[in-house]
Amino acid sequence: NAGVTQTPKFQVLKTGQSMTLQCAQDMNHEYMSWYRQDPGMGLRLIYYSASEGTTDKGEVPNGYNVSRLNKREFSLRLESAAPSQTSVYFCASSRTGEGSPLHFGNGTRLTVT
């Protein structure tokens, strides 16, 4: 039981390049989400998916798109990377969208030069 798995662990992009961050969970969770973590700012919600087939914007969605491919997988795409998107990205899932704790992956460290 791996929990939440994120790939890649590290990535360096040039400004304007695109990439997709992958996330998969094996806990049969309904709810999945993407956060970014910047120094001194805690974690901020980018997008979430309350169930398979649905996605919604969080606090900081600009510059990102998401796909809930199936119940297990939730990907985050940067279409045209900018230096302001340099951050650590975390995927998290929970059993439901109501009152159950989020389980986090170990993050993807992205640098945009």
Added chain:
Amino acid sequence: GESVGLHLPTLSVQEGDNSIINCAYSNSASDYFIWYKQESGKGPQFIIDIRSNMDKRQGQRVTVLLNKTVKHLSLQIAATQPGDSAVYFCAENITPPGSARQLTFGSGTQLTVLP
């Protein structure tokens, strides 16, 4: 806007002492609160949670206290150990009408356990 914040950004305690990490929240509609521990290079790890209909919950060596009157949350760690050194985040759950749950995090407190 609404926010979750922490009183102290850093906390140092002697090994074996008790630690108390505080958190203030401002959204009176928050109905669920969680404490996470984050070690360097890892994702946040769930420690303990509490619902708004409770004022205290205990786990293994940890206790969370919720004071809704003053919108204050605290995490108490008993007999702090070196392995407890990490950044601790509180998070509050808000479920806006017609939307799914959104978890808002504070900026974290760095706990350092001194030998």
